[in-house]
Amino acid sequence: MDQSPPRSSSVTVADVARKAGVSKATAARVLGGYGTVSDHVRDAVTAAARSLNYQPNELARSMTTGRSGTIGVVVGDIENPFFSLAMRGITDVARQTGFTVILINSGEDADAEKSAIRTLLAKRVDGLIVSPAKESDADHLREAARSGRPLVLLDRGSETLDIDTVIADDRHAAENITRRFIALGHRRIAYLTACDTPDHRFRAPTDINTGSVRRRIEGFLDVCQKAGLERMEDWVHVGAVTPEHTYRIATVMLKSSRRPTAVIASDSVIGLEVFKVCRELGLTIPTDLSLVSFHDADWTSVTTPPVTVVRQPVYGLGEAAAKLLVERLNGNSAEATRVVLKTEIVERASVATAPA
Amino acid sequence: MDQSPPRSSSVTVADVARKAGVSKATAARVLGGYGTVSDHVRDAVTAAARSLNYQPNELARSMTTGRSGTIGVVVGDIENPFFSLAMRGITDVARQTGFTVILINSGEDADAEKSAIRTLLAKRVDGLIVSPAKESDADHLREAARSGRPLVLLDRGSETLDIDTVIADDRHAAENITRRFIALGHRRIAYLTACDTPDHRFRAPTDINTGSVRRRIEGFLDVCQKAGLERMEDWVHVGAVTPEHTYRIATVMLKSSRRPTAVIASDSVIGLEVFKVCRELGLTIPTDLSLVSFHDADWTSVTTPPVTVVRQPVYGLGEAAAKLLVERLNGNSAEATRVVLKTEIVERASVATAPA
């Protein structure tokens, strides 16, 4: 047919139109798949496009339509299995509905998150899914929500924010675990979280900026209080931001003479580290220490003993968030929804009665 | 000052220019940070922009400059720890160099990958990082490379492709493991991979479309052959595409009367499943079966026994790919590079001499 097709980047509708011997408008109609064209012309344009190796410019398309077919996602850390699985849920829905995903890691840093949202908005994403690092200053979220681009909060988000949110019933899960521990005679129960406070000490749930974790700690403290356990705030450890930090915190905690007899790990990365420290210190699970971790990570089922976990519907969280966003994009403008997905406790063998 | 700022989406340079009492061109110069402007005018424009809450439209900017500040990434499955870690390396470099990342999952499907690349190109990404599902038909890769947008292949890519590539020394790693096994007296050594063939049976390395895996199997077979082991092709199992598939394959394999005494798992998801099946069948590692897995996943260090792995510099793979891409974007047009990162065998306790 033709010799070497020209560099694709420069072929425009105008070129195709010229080659097909029709107007730019007509060529655009068939290339863009809108309006009405006769079969004859359609074939001619299609042929011309192919022979020129025409590649549409989505940027130009977005410019005029005002829609980019893109959704922006801001997560704490894509390396964390929690987020990578949620991301899978998001991207699956995106693909099915014809959207493309821009991903930005905030590193759980509020400033980075703000700039990420600004960048995404500047790139004219059609909507946003954000897993906010902090909820104390949520002005950028409110602003984003008001920018006209739909915003859905993932896994976090406080009740005070009038924004679509998809979370798990973290509080409920934490309450269940705590009750179980207490029923088994545990009194020294520790909670470990990556969330940090300015002075790395915990005083009250309001110190915690991450909604999902705050709710869990509230549930934990509530149940403890109702059971007559006092000053359980002292057993909440914050700042397990990296495995190294967790290692240090867990080591100090478990070497203490008044060490806990039960531990709740706020995510699987923390749970893994606690497990390792136990080994290192020669503590036997569950005889010496009972352990429950949030997130049903793969490793939890192959350890000896396998560890009891809170299974969160992580993929479903991402999926639901994306579906909700797409609905908004399709014009659903009902008031802000709050989707709460059920968690489930997977009993394995890391929980036992408190040592005497 | 002003009353409620207008909906940000509609504020353009023209609006700012009008408010600041300068021409559109001048306003654009300060807003875009190019050209020269007097301090006085700069201040006026900046003030006007702030009071109107001006948000630049990157789409329009990209239209005229031809650069979008975006790189497209196509991976097999972001849920896989391997890819999520590599992705972390990529996004970190991207952020540092002012780029934004569009992520598409191919699901290891060649057609999906093609359409992903097309989409990305249509969105005018500045460059691409792809982890190709198959290498047999790499026309779309060649075409992408010729489109003028730099392309870097991640973890995979054959020698015949004249495209920038970042991989690990998989072959070397596989050779080492195999030699070790043979030295320990193993003769029935199985290799399990997710890569599949049309009839789900393995005959020769050329059946394998994924470069990294093909290289490993080549290394495996080579060492076997030199050691005088014959028909080791029969011990290569393909099609462990999901945990369920792996479960089935591993179960059949390990229940067989001529079951292997050593297994090499081609990734950590497969390794985990093999570990589970061993448990279920009551096989003791390493007494009954030696196990080595590729990818130093978190779970491998907490099992009993902990499992020996090939540690690949996964984060570094992503990082190197992104750095290489950014160099290209900055004009480096030397000929295609092939970066090979070193792997390391992490000795743990899942390898022993062959059972008698």
Add this chain to the structure above:
DNA sequence: TTGAAAGCGCTACCAT
């Protein structure tokens, strides 16, 4: 230093 005007490639509206 500043301004006017011409595009970037496409869609969308209004005629014909």
Add this chain to the structure above:
DNA sequence: ATGGTAGCGCTTTCAA
């Protein structure tokens, strides 16, 4: 059914 044309919001000559 088809063509002409006016933008989208920005950058980038070219003059002044």
